[in-house]
Amino acid sequence: AVLERNELVADDLISIWFTATPDLHSDFPAAAARGLGIVDVPLICAQELDIDGAMPRVVRILVHVETYLSRAEINHVYLGATATLRKDIAQ
Template identity: 55%
Template sequence: MTVRAIRGATQLECDDREHLFERTAELVREVLDANGLGTDALISILFTCTPDLRSDFPATAAREMGMGDVPLMCAVEIDVPTALPRVVRLMAHAELDVPRSQVRHVYLHGATVLRRDLAQ
């Protein structure tokens, strides 16, 4: 099986723990669904948040989805003044036996502007 990296991002309306969990769970589900994956195919997920999101960790939302055995990590994005605000990004590493060109990256809500070429 080949290891592939899958990118994704979503934008939040506000920095609220429940909203962060909803949007993070939606993003993770969409990444898995778009690539036909179950959680057993995941190797790890790295989450990043823009500095304006501090209500909780996106990894906590993933753990609440049942991903307690998947290595998860969170980091803060570089604080670029012109960056899109309130964004959670992820890079999931998964066993995915398709060519790199067939990996489906997922950009939701306001984050679609980050990669219009990849947004669904």
């Protein structure tokens, strides 16, 4: 969804950083990206802080890209219930 909404392709990617909440432990988010064909981009996974009351089952993605889009033109993607985390920029 991040690539699609910003009209990006794999060649635009510099690197991707994934974080996941501690309750997600079945697979690495980077493995899913590799499965989508993102094979020659550095990927890293980390765990979110385990904070009481934090939204469970969340994967966050920080994507570094080469683009001509301005900051105002970037579409930040919040899927499902995560839209409540950043109502100011959620699409």
